[in-house]
Amino acid sequence: MKTRQLLASVLASALLVAAAAGCGDGGSAAAESSEPQAVQSGAADGQTDLDNVNEEGYPVVKEAITVTMMGQKAGIHGDWDKMEFFEIMRDMTGINFEFDTPASEVLEEKKNLALNSGNYAEVLFGTNLTRDQQVKYGSQGILLPLEDLIDRYCPNIQTMFEENDGVRASMTAPDGHIYGFPYVEEMKGLVLTPGPFEINADWLEQVGMDMPTTVDEWVECLKAFRDAGDLNGNGEADEVPLAVQFGQHDTFGSNDLFYRFTAALWQADFYCEGNRYADHLFMKDGKVIFSAMDEAFRKTAEFFNMLWEEDLIWNGSFEADTSLYFENSLLKEDVAVVGSFSTWGGKTSINNIDVRNQYDSLPRLKGENGSTGFRLNFSELQDTSNTAITTNCEFPHAIALWVEAIAADPKLTVMSNWGTPNAVFIEEEDGYLTKPTDENGNHIPQGEFADGKESARENTTPCRGSFIIKDEYFDTVADYDAPTLLEGQKTNGKDAILEEYADNVLPKVLTTVEESSRLSQIQPTISDIVDRYVADWVINGVTDESWVTYKSELQSAGVEELVQIWQTAIDRAKGNV
Secondary structure (H helix, E strand, O other): OHHHHHHHHHHHHHHHHHHHHOOOOOHHHHOOOOOOHHHHOOEEOOEEOHHHEOOOOOOOEOOOEEEEEEEOEOOOOOOHHHOHHHHHHHHHHOEEEEEEOOEHHHHHHHHHHHHHHOOOOOEEEOOOOOHHHHHHHHHOOOEOOOHHHHHHHOHHHHHHHHHOOOHHHHHEOOOOOEOOEEEEEOHHHHHHOOOOEEEEHHHHHHOOOOOOOEHHHHHHHHHHHHHOOOOOOOOOOOOEEEOOOOOOOOHHHOOOHHHHHOHHHOOOOOOOHHHHHHOOEEEEOOEEEEHHHOHHHHHHHHHHHHHHHOOOEOOOOOOOOHHHOHHHOHHHOOOOOEEEEEOOOHHHHOOOHHHHOOEEEOOOOEOOOOEOOOOOOOOOEEEEEEEEEEOOOOOHHHHHHHHHHHHHOHHHHHHHHHOOEOOOEEEOOOOOEEOOEOOOOOEOOOHHHOOOOOOHHHHHOOOOOOOEEOOOHHHHOEOOOHHHHHHHHHHOOHHHHHHHOOOOOOOOOOOOHHHHHHHHHHHHHHHHHHHHHHHHHHHHOOOHHHHHHHHHHHHHHOHHHHHHHHHHHHHHHHOOO
């Protein structure tokens, strides 16, 4: 049976980390007064949690246990109780789960109802616990403080804390407690800049132009694409010089090129869908600054208005229907339609291999006062509480060891997010996991999912987990799609951008209940004002009057209070290091 075959491989590597996984001080730990009472209170059939824990080796419990878990079931997910990942973890650790997996669209309602009623699962796994929910339900005694469990049983998480400055502080609530196990993706900085910025190199050759190196040269290339006629040879005037999606809060802000050009006009904006509460905020000399009121922001709006007036921007750039976004429409054509674009997947967003091969990544373009590109207000600490233990849990020590088992084993870490061997990957003789693809670069599912009717990844794993993806896993563990994206990002200037803005990114920190409540009131309004004015300025241009009105609206919406809340939270977090 494939599960058993994989288990043998996993157990082999697990033996190497067994001592680390059982690193607690056993029964003596329970007697220490520093441990939260909730951790001491677990009991199963009259036996304390600690009595049933194996301090070394696997399984992590002497007698098998069953624990309730709430998770999120996306539409493409299979049933969690049939996922091979959980089967592997059950056989390895001795811990079985009874799942409550509400659909994504009702997750928030179901989660809050359960937590407020007292009828909640023992473990929350990938339930998108927001930072304010962590603070709220932690302070109410619903979520278990985990710092002692992490210190005693999770050496790999501790090592990650030591190797990544500020992560522990980012995870620590204002009351000094940690209420969740983290989800970290180093991945060579993949998530710290937007997806690749591309240009059609075949079209450049046809119009007799070289790869641009400056913003002005790039604009001239777009104009040449506009004027050249039937570049794709399909007999239709369907060529689009530049595809962009204004106001689309796509993954890591990749589709909206507006923010990429602010740096070329003096000051980079800081933006990221993955951290919406920190949009347009950055650090300078320890102070929080709101970037979207800078003159560079106005100059960028004027620049994009020029592109619009020159008929260089796709006329569907403000489309509200996601099915019509250029990524889902123009890039799916059988011929090249777009001259230049940016998406999270870059050229891999194009299915047709012949069309995909026409595109190359742009260098970091030099502008009037700088160069294109921006660092996202995002962190490799993607989730501060991807797994949380509630105070209903009878087996908190065992769950901590279950989490550590994933963090300690690179293959389990990979599997918890990207799927299992014999389904998503092929396991080579040396243990390396490769992802087979067809001639068009599309993934070929394996085993029972070979017909492609069901997703191999989403039916074998929950696609989340409290894991730590390290840089070296690219070369030693699995074949990810990420290197292709990284190559494009590096051509765009990723390395220089990360160095240039290393001290400017807004740290991810937890706010108080009161602060979170206020942020939820004012931040969406502020972001909407920015998006609304950008849309107007691109089409109609920026006037002195509209710029003054824009800044006045932001002031009225509470932009100064927004900055002050973040400043207070960041200053407070520094004391938690």
